[in-house]
Amino acid sequence: SAVISQKxxxxxxQRGTSLTIQCQVxxxxxxxxxxxxxxxxxxxxxxxxxxxxxATYESGFVIDKFPISRPNxxxxxxxxxxxxxxxxxxxxxxxxxxxxYGYTFGSGTRLxxx
Amino acid sequence: xxxxxxxxxxVSVSEGALVLLRCNYSSSVxxxxxxxxxxxxxxxxLLLKYTSAATLVKGINGFEAEFKKSETSFHLxxxxxxxxxAAEYFCAVRGNNAGNMLTFGGGTRLMVKP
Numbered sequence: 001s002a003v004i005s006q007k008x009x010x011x012x013x014q015r016g017t018s019l020t021i022q023c024q025v026x027x028x029x030x031x032x033x034x035x036x037x038x039x040x041x042x043x044x045x046x047x048x049x050x051x052x053x054x055a056t057y058e059s060g061f062v063i064d065k066f067p068i069s070r071p072n073x074x075x076x077x078x079x080x081x082x083x084x085x086x087x088x089x090x091x092x093x094x095x096x097x098x099x100x101y102g103y104t105f106g107s108g109t110r111l112x113x114x
Numbered sequence: 115x116x117x118x119x120x121x122x123x124x125v126s127v128s129e130g131a132l133v134l135l136r137c138n139y140s141s142s143v144x145x146x147x148x149x150x151x152x153x154x155x156x157x158x159x160l161l162l163k164y165t166s167a168a169t170l171v172k173g174i175n176g177f178e179a180e181f182k183k184s185e186t187s188f189h190l191x192x193x194x195x196x197x198x199x200a201a202e203y204f205c206a207v208r209g210n211n212a213g214n215m216l217t218f219g220g221g222t223r224l225m226v227k228p
């Protein structure tokens with residue numbers, strides 16, 4: 001299965017600033033997903049990022065707050081913009097592979113906004 | 115649209131006892147079902163997946179799950195719990211639609227007592 005390198009693993013940020021999270025995959029994948037896991041909660045899909053097209057955002061998430069780039073088939077970034085303490089969460093990227101039956105996750109970015 | 119319900123946000127068992135984590139799904143199409151485990155401060159690791167082949171699926175670390183269409187269930191079991199099994203477990207469903215994303219249940223925290 002694919003190996004995903006996600007950076008940073010954790011960060012503490014000041015409110016009002018932005019943080020960009022990177023995911024690098026060791027093989028080419030068509031579909032990448034970004035999830036948020038709020039403290040003590042399950043995973044919620046933020047958006048689907050396909051190379052060569054705009055990301056598709058789920059209800060409750062907007063591009064101005066969570067801009068996503070997908071410049072090629074092995075890399076994507078998620079930016080959390082104008083952060084507030086409510087954005088404190090774990091953010092995970094995921095890729096679909098193996099005939100979309102398999103999904104691999106990055107190790108996550110633990111974000112704390114103070 | 116598909117959804118997943120995990121009964122019991124916390125389950126506690128004694129070491130050596132049977133582990134049973136419950137998952138019920140709702141899907142308008144034949145589902146693909148997954149169980150993931152998340153250890154503290156780590157990303158998600160795939161335990162097993164059901165993709166319309168055998169209804170009894172064996173995964174890693176001695177876990178298995180049985181797909182029961184009549185009950186819309188995909189419960190996770192392990193005959194004998196180890197201390198190292200203590201973690202958060204997530205059931206997820208992928209519907210057979212263009213979105214290809216996973217929808218997660220609320221998660222179950224498994225605690226193993228010595």
